[in-house]
Amino acid sequence: MIPTPDLSHLTRHDLEQVYDPAEDTFLLLDALEQDAEALRKERPLICLEVGSGSGCVSAFLGKVLGQSSCREFVFIVLRAGLISNLIVYLCTDINKHATCCTLATGKQNKIPLDPVICSLARPLLPRLHHAVDVLLFNPPYVPTDTDEASSAQGIAGIAGSWAGGADGMEIINRLLQDVECLLSPQGRFYLVALKQNNVPSIRSRMLQDFGLTSQVVIERRAGRELLLIIRFARTTPS
Numbered sequence: 001m002i003p004t005p006d007l008s009h010l011t012r013h014d015l016e017q018v019y020d021p022a023e024d025t026f027l028l029l030d031a032l033e034q035d036a037e038a039l040r041k042e043r044p045l046i047c048l049e050v051g052s053g054s055g056c057v058s059a060f061l062g063k064v065l066g067q068s069s070c071r072e073f074v075f076i077v078l079r080a081g082l083i084s085n086l087i088v089y090l091c092t093d094i095n096k097h098a099t100c101c102t103l104a105t106g107k108q109n110k111i112p113l114d115p116v117i118c119s120l121a122r123p124l125l126p127r128l129h130h131a132v133d134v135l136l137f138n139p140p141y142v143p144t145d146t147d148e149a150s151s152a153q154g155i156a157g158i159a160g161s162w163a164g165g166a167d168g169m170e171i172i173n174r175l176l177q178d179v180e181c182l183l184s185p186q187g188r189f190y191l192v193a194l195k196q197n198n199v200p201s202i203r204s205r206m207l208q209d210f211g212l213t214s215q216v217v218i219e220r221r222a223g224r225e226l227l228l229i230i231r232f233a234r235t236t237p238s
């Protein structure tokens, strides 16, 4: 069993501003643990977590896969195609406190996480074109008014952790548009969703629009919510 990352460095003040790992986080960890052997076999080089919050999920992925020793060096050699066994863990979040927590969680767990303050993966898209081997997103998926979701995105505070707009899909839909561009030929994308997000519709759209096949790899009831993890991959390598 792979241990949950050490989060003892996070203070109450941190967790008032940043999403405190909960059932959805732990379901994603379970899906990664379930796929650990297959993930290691794929020898991923670039991992990207969108909306990393505390950094718990990326630190866990680091424990599953291992870590790189010097990030600058890794980027240079990756670009030059010289070495193929060092891993980069990129993390994005709109919430600047979350990126600080992600960095601290990486240090606490000796996994070199690289957080970037930005929305989704937008500024990274040109450089990560068909390069991401493991993409993760535990999104703000709770159905809310569109106004509430827009305001939460603008303020970039704790409400951005859950306010998902109509059907809880407004932020998810934005990332779905970019997934095919990001994934490497053997890349996998793990998405946390609620049953109310209309999972069959997400899956059929991703297949029709982008040729990405998917499976619900794990599901669990948490109070009134039915949470699922959907894993996407290409039908055939691009």
Ligand SMILES: C[S@@+](CC[C@H](N)C(=O)[O-])C[C@H]1O[C@@H](n2cnc3c(N)ncnc32)[C@H](O)[C@@H]1O
Binding pocket: 019, 020, 021, 022, 024, 025, 028, 050, 051, 052, 053, 054, 055, 056, 057, 092, 093, 094, 095, 098, 118, 119, 120, 121, 138, 139, 140, 153, 156, 157, 160, 161, 162, 171
């Ligand atoms: C449900 S929390 C998940 C946090 C963490 N990954 C976990 O599993 O515990 C959603 C995270 O997404 C971030 N987020 C919301 N909208 C975002 C956007 N447009 N781009 C990047 N991150 C976003 C939130 O700030 C929050 O940290």
